[in-house]
Amino acid sequence: MSDLSDDDELMAALAEAVAEADAVTDRRREAARAAFSWRSVDAELMELLHDSALEAGAAVRGPGDPGRLLSFGGGSLTIELEVGAGAVTGQVLPAQAAAVALQRTGAEDRTVAADGAGFFRIEEVGSGPVRFVVTTSEATLTTAWVTL
Amino acid sequence: MDPSYSLQALVSSAKEGDQDAWNAIVERYLPLVCAVVRRHRLSEADGDDVCQTVWLRLVEHLHGLREPAALPGWISTTTRNECLRLIAARKRMTPVDPMDSGSLEEVTDDVSGADLIAVEERQALREALAQLPAGRRELLLMLLADPPIPYADISERLGVPVGSIGPTRARALEQLRNTRAVRALMSAPLEPGGGRR
Numbered sequence: 001m002s003d004l005s006d007d008d009e010l011m012a013a014l015a016e017a018v019a020e021a022d023a024v025t026d027r028r029r030e031a032a033r034a035a036f037s038w039r040s041v042d043a044e045l046m047e048l049l050h051d052s053a054l055e056a057g058a059a060v061r062g063p064g065d066p067g068r069l070l071s072f073g074g075g076s077l078t079i080e081l082e083v084g085a086g087a088v089t090g091q092v093l094p095a096q097a098a099a100v101a102l103q104r105t106g107a108e109d110r111t112v113a114a115d116g117a118g119f120f121r122i123e124e125v126g127s128g129p130v131r132f133v134v135t136t137s138e139a140t141l142t143t144a145w146v147t148l
Numbered sequence: 149m150d151p152s153y154s155l156q157a158l159v160s161s162a163k164e165g166d167q168d169a170w171n172a173i174v175e176r177y178l179p180l181v182c183a184v185v186r187r188h189r190l191s192e193a194d195g196d197d198v199c200q201t202v203w204l205r206l207v208e209h210l211h212g213l214r215e216p217a218a219l220p221g222w223i224s225t226t227t228r229n230e231c232l233r234l235i236a237a238r239k240r241m242t243p244v245d246p247m248d249s250g251s252l253e254e255v256t257d258d259v260s261g262a263d264l265i266a267v268e269e270r271q272a273l274r275e276a277l278a279q280l281p282a283g284r285r286e287l288l289l290m291l292l293a294d295p296p297i298p299y300a301d302i303s304e305r306l307g308v309p310v311g312s313i314g315p316t317r318a319r320a321l322e323q324l325r326n327t328r329a330v331r332a333l334m335s336a337p338l339e340p341g342g343g344r345r
Contacts, residue, residue: 004334007321014277014324015292017270021179023186028199032178035203036162036170041211053236068237083237105200127194129201145204147197147234 034105043142046074046134051146072132072143079134083148088125092118092134101133109133159216173219174203176278180220180271181227187263188231194238198230205230220271224264269333276327284320291317 002009052069067084079100081090092098095118101111102122114120114134125148132143155176161169181202185195205226213219277285283306290302291313303310324330 004325004330007318010321010324011288011292013270014273014288015294017273017277018289018292019294020183020270021274024178024182028182028196029174029178031196031200032174032181032203033167033171035200035207036167038204039165039207039210043208045208051233053233105204128197129204131204144208145201147194147201147230148237 031105038105040142044075044139046072046077046079046141046143048144048146049073049078070146075139075141077134077136077139077141079132079143081132083125086124086126088122088148090114090120090122090132092120092136094118096136099135101135102130103133104128104130155216155219159210159213159219163211163213173206176275177220177223177271179274180223180267183267183270184224184227184264185231187267188228188235190231190234194234198227198234201230202227220268224268224271228264272329272333273324276324276329279327279329280320280323284316284323287313287316288320288324 002013004010004013048070050069050071052066067082070081070083072079072081076094078093079090080093081088088102090100092100092114095116096114097116098114098118098120099111100114100120100122101109102125103109105128110122112120112122127148129145129147131145134141134143155173158169158172158176162173178199181199182195185198190198202223206223209222213222277288280288287302287306287308290297290305299310299313302308302313308316325334
């Protein structure tokens with residue numbers, strides 16, 4: 001931290017602060033602005049409850065280990081997800097039939113059906129920010145965004 | 149939108165669905181998000197993804213945001229967490245060689261507290277700059293330009309005598325120190341790992 005009571009040091013600190021703002025790319029600016037179009041005041045949210053990526057020892061993987069495990073919960077529903085190589089498999093709990101939509105920016109929603117036990121699978125899921133919208137006979141819940 | 153527009157006003161307009169207010173919030177805090185991302189050394193593409201996730205999460209978070217002053221802290225914390233999660237997720241997808249002990253370490257947060265304090269300090273300086281009257285802000289920005297702009301050019305562009313540039317700079321810096329953002333910086337307590345003179 002520089003000594004801000006000194007004019008030259010304050011100017012040097014300001015130069016760094018301004019340079020940091022100038023380094024922002026238009027691509028990130030556009031994406032950040034466009035995020036606002038996902039505003040949905042009424043959506044009922046499911047918060048991220050668990051992300052195995054942050055577990056101690058997460059980096060120690062062996063063959064046959066599951067992929068990244070995520071769970072979200074809110075209202076009366078929980079959704080558990082396993083992110084494998086390319087595909088996402090998951091279960092809606094309590095177990096029940098549901099429609100599960102994968103949403104991402106700049107792409108059409110992809111909706112799959114969860115069977116009577118709540119299981120579903122979505123193929124070819126690439127990296128990037130995603131969220132899931134679960135529609136059961138009683139409710140529609142939307143997960144928080146997560147980066148895959 | 150006027151850069152000095154209060155965060156409180158921007159947040160309440162954005163809650164009502166005002167895209168211009170949202171864009172102004174983006175303009176104000178995107179440098180902070182990018183600076184935190186840069187310190188975590190993600191790939192450019194992963195950095196873009198984290199960045200977008202942070203803004204998507206803020207869209208959700210906005211209507212529950214009671215105290216706009218908490219926003220910068222929320223943004224830097226959320227960005228940091230998203231970076232750590234993605235780094236961990238990427239390591240997870242990469243097969244590890246058990247003989248290479250380095251890759252068996254847990255995901256550690258190697259970005260120092262001091263580093264993040266410096267990032268938040270630069271954010272506070274940008275906000276202070278935005279609070280200055282337009283004329284003084286422009287003068288400081290011209291004086292900060294790289295490559296430097298000759299005083300004669302600054303004098304011509306701003307329509308002020310060359311001899312007044314030095315004294316105006318001094319007054320502008322004094323005013324900057326008196327903004328709430330910089331006063332808070334200069335009186336902030338010592339943070340662990342974040343030295344302050």
